[in-house]
Amino acid sequence: MSDDTSNPIVVMERVNKYFGSLHVLQDVDLSVDPGEVIVIIGASGSGKSTLIRCINGLEPFQGGAIEVDDHRLVPDGGGRSALQAIRTEVGMVFQQFNLFPHRKVLDNITLAPVKVRGWSWERATENAQRLLERVGIADQADKYPSQLSGGQQQRVAIARSLAMEPRVMLFDEPTSALDPEMIGEVLDVMRELAREGMTMLVVTHEMGFAREVAHRAIYIHGGRIVEQGRPEAVFDNPQNERTQAFLSRVLKH
């Protein structure tokens, strides 16, 4: 009898993706356990964003398969229902927040649960208020995104994703667009989320966060996973020469 908690929640099987003639993901195999926190590092253009965008169905791919929580995506679809289920179960936070600028903070968070999940406004609002409290900005609910700092906007974006009750959260360089003094408040929210057991894939070069929070670090080069392991192993004792070269460049700064 299988133990449910030991089944991976995300599985990528020999995933290949092209942009025209550019082979952006090459035979990517990846299996993510529930509650696992994975940090993805690699040079600009190596395929980090493309990899995580494939996991929530934002990018089609041409070979292999991706499964999230038993919903299966294949190159020729896998069906609208799989895509829909995956988009609902996988939350994504982008570098540039991507909030709806003409909607108040609270409405940014309630829209999707009402439209996609069919929740009542009352239920969605209560949930949104609870989430704003959780990310530490309960007092900003009636403002517009432009009236908030970058760190606050990114916390709204995280709350908006959480409002859909995702099983997996993807973060694509969530602190890269922030002023340095705001990075910590966003990482704190992510740290808390990890502690509560959320499954997370995080593209970031915040090495301190990676060491403290991640169970596994993955280094991507040219669309391939070339090295992975415990963050301290990958960062302090990289085996692949490309990882070594990349880290010596990153860690110099």
Ligand SMILES: Nc1ncnc2c1ncn2[C@@H]1O[C@H](COP(=O)(O)OP(=O)(O)O)[C@@H](O)[C@H]1O
């Ligand atoms: N929509 C697109 N059309 C064509 N090429 C793209 C597109 N998106 C990304 N690429 C290319 O795919 C490669 C991987 O990009 P990306 O996944 O964004 O890398 P990273 O996030 O690691 O910087 C890069 O060479 C990039 O120029």
Ligand SMILES: [Mg+2]
């Ligand atoms: Mg990117």
